[in-house]
């Protein structure tokens with residue numbers, strides 16, 4: 001099929017690369033001209049494992065093209081997929097500026113019937129709204145063509161997005177239009193879930209399924225995080241509790257890992273949006289408000305341990321941070337717990353040096369302007385003379401820690417492990433003070 005994708009971010013590029021790999025002819029359109037120029041030269045602006053390769057393969061085979069011209073993007077095509085951003089306006093309300101601007105571009109320029117799939121995460125009712133805007137635009141142009149809009153939410157996880165695209169656990173389509181259903185089945189040929197079925201439902205149910213799923217995952221994390229603090233008080237180990245819970249298929253093992261809070265571009269934004277959407281209808285999603293509050297507190301937990309270690313006196317203290325991205329195998333810093341911890345440390349007068357395997361390579365991404373903050377390119381270089389090391393992201397390279405080297409460089413041998421990746425006994429054997437999330441009893445500290 002000839003596929004046009006609006007938006008070349010994490011979702012747009014993964015979708016584009018994978019569809020081109022499956023022999024579709026994919027044309028990506030973005031309003032960010034610099035991004036398109038880079039992509040045209042084979043430079044992928046984001047880090048996602050395997051993405052460079054499939055983009056290069058697509059460009060090489062001629063199956064994947066990029067354009068900043070909406071006319072070219074809409075010239076001749078079988079399906080449009082919208083993958084533009086839907087950020088939080090700050091109040092929880094979702095900004096629909098980008099998705100509405102896509103609707104305007106499509107209705108102003110298109111001259112043929114073509115289905116539109118909305119992959120962006122959008123509030124319930126958005127597909128219907130976008131359909132209305134497109135129909136209105138076409139009517140004004142007195143064009144008798146059909147551009148049906150359907151919801152087709154994306155469930156990929158950054159870091160494993162490509163393998164998930166090839167092996168999805170479900171594909172959801174919100175539409176009643178038989179032509180759209182047919183086109184979507186053709187689009188995903190060879191990319192179907194194990195059931196070999198697309199779950200077709202109303203646009204509203206489809207849109208809500210995405211928010212309901214992300215909010216549920218966030219709920220699992222906050223539940224474990226809150227339990228982890230209780231574990232530390234009663235001598236239980238949250239990791240053992242997790243292992244004991246996960247085998248129950250009604251619980252499932254994913255998202256049960258306690259840590260220093262969840263972040264990313266999706267979970268925090270989607271919870272806020274769902275709370276806001278329910279509030280608009282006079283409903284209080286108190287359960288999600290609690291999830292959000294637990295997460296905000298959890299992001300401050302490691303700082304509070306550091307504060308008690310230093311008796312709230314951070315002047316002349318240096319803290320090293322390992323890991324900046326909100327999770328490993330991505331460079332995405334949106335909503336990352338590291339940002340909360342760094343801000344609190346800087347506000348308290350500490351000097352902070354950070355290292356991240358990917359973010360360190362691209363200093364522009366890390367935009368905190370503060371002379372007490374340094375971004376290093378070597379994990380051991382940033383711990384020199386540090387009074388404390390805080391691990392914020394579970395990158396593999398941190399798991400093979402060289403305690404001897406670390407100990408010889410640090411001023412005070414203290415580790416706050418926000419992702420439970422080290423072994424408490426090993427840290428103790430190497431004479432480190434070690435604190436984690438719910439595995440070490442407070443009495444042992």
Ligand SMILES: NC(=O)c1ccc[n+]([C@@H]2O[C@H](COP(=O)([O-])OP(=O)(O)OC[C@H]3O[C@@H](n4cnc5c(N)ncnc54)[C@H](O)[C@@H]3O)[C@@H](O)[C@H]2O)c1
Nearest residue numbers: 007008009010011030031032084085086098101120121154
């Ligand atoms: N990142 C994820 O892991 C993930 C997973 C599932 C769903 N989603 C959802 O998918 C959507 C996109 O997320 P993302 O992380 O890829 O966003 P992103 O911010 O990385 O990329 C969005 C892209 O859209 C472009 N854009 C904005 N307005 C445009 C327009 N009018 N026409 C064409 N391009 C335009 C931007 O320039 C940018 O390149 C969001 O709704 C998000 O919630 C994201």
